[in-house]
Amino acid sequence: MRLLLVEDDDHVATALVAVLSRHGFRVRHARSGSEALDALVPDGAEPYRVVLLDLGLPDRDGFEVCSRIRDRSGVPVIMVTARADTRSRIHGLNLGADDYVTKPYDMGELLARIHAVARRGAAPTADRAGEPAPAGWVAEGGPLAARGVALDREGRRVTVEGREVPLTRKEFDLLALLAQHPGVVYRREQIFSEVWRSGWEGNGRTLEVHIASLRAKLALPALVETVRGVGYRLVTETPAETPAETPVGPPAGPPAVSPVVPPHEPATQPPAQPATQPPAAGSDR
Numbered sequence: 001m002r003l004l005l006v007e008d009d010d011h012v013a014t015a016l017v018a019v020l021s022r023h024g025f026r027v028r029h030a031r032s033g034s035e036a037l038d039a040l041v042p043d044g045a046e047p048y049r050v051v052l053l054d055l056g057l058p059d060r061d062g063f064e065v066c067s068r069i070r071d072r073s074g075v076p077v078i079m080v081t082a083r084a085d086t087r088s089r090i091h092g093l094n095l096g097a098d099d100y101v102t103k104p105y106d107m108g109e110l111l112a113r114i115h116a117v118a119r120r121g122a123a124p125t126a127d128r129a130g131e132p133a134p135a136g137w138v139a140e141g142g143p144l145a146a147r148g149v150a151l152d153r154e155g156r157r158v159t160v161e162g163r164e165v166p167l168t169r170k171e172f173d174l175l176a177l178l179a180q181h182p183g184v185v186y187r188r189e190q191i192f193s194e195v196w197r198s199g200w201e202g203n204g205r206t207l208e209v210h211i212a213s214l215r216a217k218l219a220l221p222a223l224v225e226t227v228r229g230v231g232y233r234l235v236t237e238t239p240a241e242t243p244a245e246t247p248v249g250p251p252a253g254p255p256a257v258s259p260v261v262p263p264h265e266p267a268t269q270p271p272a273q274p275a276t277q278p279p280a281a282g283s284d285r
Contacts, residue, residue: 001118002026004051006036006065007080008058016052019107025114033057033065040073047154048075049118053097055081055088063095070096071169074153074176076117080105120180149218151179160218170195171214178224178234187231 003025007013010031017027028048030036040048051069055062066077076098081088084102092100098117101110148161156172158165167175173195178186188207196206211232215221225235 001049002028002046003114004028004030004036004039004048004075006030006033006051006057006062007054008032008056009054012054019111023111031058033060033062033068036065037068037072040069040075042155050114051075051077052114053077053079055079055083055092063091066092066095066097072156074156074173076120078113078117080110149220149223151176158218160220165217167214167217170210171217174210175214175224175234178232182234182236185227185231185233191231 001024003020005013005016005020005027007016007029008031013029013031017029020027026046028039030039036051036053040051053062053066053069057065062079062081066079069075069077077096078099078101079092079097080101080103082103089100098120099113101113150157150159150162152158153176158167158172158175174191177191177194191207211224211226215224223235225233227233
């Protein structure tokens, strides 16, 4: 697993790189915010699975770096800092950090948190945990495809049948979240927690508006399904063609059959009835 460590203190970085390397991570060390942003430019190599971001950087504030990372990439970010106050934690999470670890920390706990956010941000490819890719999704050099939709998490790009579709940051994050587990229903509260980094608490029609916009931009209204009263899920199966509906009603009886007269037999006429004569005048009845 490839990891980007953003830390200006070389002594701290050296110790971290040694431990992380022993646990199978391939670590790149960036000493400044600018170096970290440059490292995230796609270069054809394996994308980073996690960014460990120190907030006390020499060239720019770590919060700004986190915001810049989130604008260009969906890679999970763990803030590692001595700022333990609640306001800093909330600010970092609202900017898009996936976790917030304060110094001093236990190395075992940090490793567990790294693996946890890496699992949440991992794309559902065929080699993940030995499981097959979900039906309808195909890994193509990183992006995932479903019904003509390609989602590139690292580049934060979405295409439909090869045509790039511009999405807002929240629209992309919403689609990426639902795409982590196609077919699984995400509750409204969970979506707000993951995408908006806040509790639901009603939040008006914010989620509905973003879902509607996403469906319209992708021109695939059936891709995101509403589960009434619960939340939303991504539908990867291509809808089958619906056969023409047959009117529903009581079963029809046998067709009426007209009597057929064989051609060599004349139609039988009923015998003529004798005409009834009125009684003669004066006769007894």
